[in-house]
Amino acid sequence: MSGLVVAAAGLLLGLGAGVLGGMFGIGGGLIIVPALILFFHDSPKTAIGTPLFALIWPAGLLGVVEYWKTGHVRPVQGAWIAVGFLLGGYLGARITLSIPVATVKRGYAVFLLIVGVYFLFSASSESSRPLKMPPLNPATDPFRDQVH
DSSP: OOHHHHHHHHHHHHHHHHHHHHHHOOOHHHHHHHHHHHHHOOOHHHHHHHHHHHHHTTTTHHHHHHHHHTTOOOHHHHHHHHHHHHHHHHHHHHHHHHSOHHHHHHHHHHHHHHHHHHHHHHTTTSOSSOOOOOOSOTTTOTTGGGOO
């Protein structure tokens, strides 16, 4: 595959995943990993490692800016999630790289199946109104009045 084709395909895949991520709060695991396996014929381990490289650096920066403008970001909660994500990403990579590819594929398929079934059966029962979540600690959350 030529460099231009790789660049164009990567750009389109990233654009599609970014739009869906911005709309639904989902990450590369649900969009990019299957696309890399199906369309680029990457191994599951490569398909998992590539979006980690792509997503960790920008981490949806422009999407965060848009949500920040409307007060829909809790920085303290987000910081704790980031710390957990950092540790979890390391542990997940160590585990994935130490197990057979067939096990990775089966585990990922089960994960997608569970998510799909959940979405299928919860879609009609969920309210369309946004949730109003209380801050983690009202005394220390400087953005508590901005959450809508």
